[in-house]
Amino acid sequence: MTVAFARRLGFALALPAVLLGLWWWFSADSESFYFPPLSEILQALVDEWLGPRRLDDVVPSLVRLLTGFALAAVVAIALGVLIGTYRRVRDVLEPVLEFFRAIPPPVLVPIFLLVFGIDDTFKIVVIAFGCMWPILLNTAEGVRAVDEVLSDTARTYRVSGAARLRHLVLPAASPQIFAGLRQGLSVAIILMVISELFAASNGLGFAIVQSQRSFAIPEMWAGMLVLGLLGVLLALLFRLVERRRLAWYHGLRRAQRAP
C-alpha cells in the first residue's frame, strides 16, 4: 500500500522536478532579456503576487470569473432543460444556437464593450455570455437523451413537475451537464483575461499586460505562472466536485466495462 503510494508519488513528481530543474539550470545565468533566470521569476512571484497583487488583482479577477460562470450555469441549465424537453422548441432554435456557439467568444468582447461600457458588468456579461453555449447545448443534449424506460416509469408513477426535474431529468443529464460546465470553465478563464486586456484598471490580465508593456519581464513571467496555476487549480477543484457528484455514474461505467 505505502510502497504503491510512494511509487505513484515518485512517478508524479519525477518529470516535473526534472523539467523545473532544467529550467532553473539553463536559465541560471541567462543574459537574454526575454528569458530571465527562473530564480528572478520566482522572486517576482513571491514579492508581487503573494504580496499586494493578490488582493488587488487576483481577487477581482476571480470574483468576476466566478460570478460570470455561475450566472451562465444557471441560465444555460434552465434554458437547456427547456430546450431539451420540448422537441418543437429544439427544432426551431437549434440552428440559432449552433450559430451562437460557433462565434468565437472573444470577438464578442468589442461588442459588449460598446454596449456595457468598461466596468465590471461588462466583464461579467462577456464571461457569462461566452461560456453559456457549451453548457446550454450539452444540457439540452443530456435532457433529450434521458433513458426512455426511466422516463416512462416516472410517468407511470405520476412523477411530474419539480419532482421529475429533480429526481429524474437533472441527475440523468448530469454527466453531460458537467461536460458542458468543464468546457464552459475554460472559455470563462480565457474571457476573464481578454476582457481585462481590453479595458480594466485591475485584474490578472491587466497586471500581466502592464508588466509586459513596461518591460518588467520577470513580473510578466510571474504573472503568466499565476495565471497557469489558477487554471490548474480551478480544473482540479472542478474535478473534485465532478467526482463527488458523478460518483454513481463513474461506478456505473466501470461496472459496464468490466466483463
Add this chain to the structure above:
Amino acid sequence: MQCPPHRDAAGPPAPLGTLGLLALVALGEIVPRLGLVPRRFVPTSGEIAVALVDELGQAAFWQALLDTVQGWALGLLIASVAGVVLGIVIGSSAFLRELTASTIEFLRPIPSVALIPLAVLVFGTDIESKLLLVVYAAFWQMLVQVLYGVQDVDPVAAETARSYRFGRWARIRYVVWPTALPYVMTGLRLAAAVALILAVTSELIIGNPGIGNRLAVAQNSGAVDTTYALVVVAGLLGVLVNLVARWIERRVLAWHPSQRSEGV
C-alpha cells in the same frame, strides 16, 4: 469516460430551423427600431447586412479571411500531427504514461491566453505568435483524446497481433490506429473549434493580420455596423469549421459502429 465516440443527433426538420433563423433576423430588426436597446450600439439586421455586403466587396476583407484561415489551418495541422505522434508514443508505454501523467494534467489547463505577453514580446505580430497560441491550445485537446484512444485497445486484439508476430509498426497501423481513430476525430473536432477561437483572439489582442484584427480596427474607428458584420462572419466561419470537422469525421469513420445508427 471523457469523450465517448461522437454521434450526431438527427438533424431537425429544416423548415422549423429556418423559421428560428428568420425569427432571429426579424428580432434583430425590430428590437433596435423600437428603441429597446440603444440604436447607437446595436444596429438593425438590415444595417448589419448592408455592412456585410460592403465587406464582401473589399479585397482587404478576403485577404484578412485568408490570413485567419491560414493561421488556423497551419496551427491545427502542427498540433494534430504532434498530438497524434506523441499520443501514440506515450500511450503505447505504461511507463511513459505514468511518467508524463502529472505533467500533462498540469500543463493542459494552463489557458493559452497566458502566453499572449510572451508571444508579443518574442514574435510581435508575425504569424508565429498566432501559431504559438493556436498550437498550444489545440495540441492538448488532440493529445488527451489520442491517449484515451490508445488505451482503449482491446487486449485480445493486441495479444492476437502479438501472437501473429506483428511488428511494432504493424501493431500501430492495424490495431492501435483503428481503435484510436474515433478518439482522434473527436480530438480533431474539439481542436478545430479551439484553434479558431485562439486564431481570432490572437488577431484581436496581438494584432496579427486577420478577421479579428479587422474587427478591432472597425470597433476602434467607430464603425459599429461593420463590427457586427464581422462578428457574423466569425460565427459563420465557426459554423463552417464545425460542419467540415463533422463531415470529415463521418467520412473517415464510415466503417465504425458509432456511425451506423446515424439519423435514427
